[in-house]
Amino acid sequence: MSSRAAIRYAKAILEQASEKGTAEVVFGNMKSIEATLNASKELRNVLKSPIIKSDDKRASLLAIFSGYDLSTTSLIELLVDKKRTAILGDVASSYVDLYNKSKGIVVAHLTTAVELDASLEAKVLVKVKEITDGKDVTLEHHIDSNLIGGFILRVGDVQYDATVANQLDKIQKEFSNRL
Structure with missing residues (x-):
């Protein structure tokens, strides 16, 4: 900040x-x-x-x-x-x-465990444009080797966590609630 x-x-x-x-x-x-x-x-x-x-x-x-x-x-x-x-x-x-x-550009932050190839990055950019109703979007890609797999996408104040660790955490919570 x-x-x-x-x-x-x-x-x-x-x-x-x-x-x-x-x-x-x-x-x-x-x-x-x-x-x-x-x-x-x-x-x-x-x-x-x-x-x-x-x-x-x-x-x-x-x-x-x-x-x-x-x-x-x-x-x-x-x-x-x-x-x-x-x-x-x-x-x-x-x-x-x-x-x-000032230019109406939305910055999307994508964090993955590995480098993405250009075609996959382009697909992510298309999806982000759909989410933001076609606004001009710039994708900033960050690599975090601590991620086991999956990705974290943050656009403005919204974050989508599709990491393996997050999925396992959800499964553990669901399993604990059923016991």
Whole structure:
């Protein structure tokens, strides 16, 4: 869950990028920032650390995210100046959410134990479009090797758990109720 400050920064950047006509480019930048920060615990720790100097954080972030849109680099500069680098990931996540909402895009999160082939992923996307009454849908696929089998599909606030563990749990409860 993003903080109110992160949401405010994200709204401001989205508004600025929309005025410039670069909202889609910044969207790509924010997805990249979000993925980079999610993949690197060390980088998240650097951003949160009060010991590391702001200039070092600025140099690191601008080097890591070089070649990004001016709105994105300005955001990084602003967060460094305001000593709010710890919320960069939340700002990026909030931007992605706000951008998707502004474009009417529904994001479906699919979690499986293994990688899906393209045809199966396409079938899932068709089903999700049916569930959402044909809205524009983006499928984000996550792999969780802890799942024994099956999948978990989350669209907005609705979650469908078709994992083997969930099915076994239902059977156990039903069996216990009958005794």
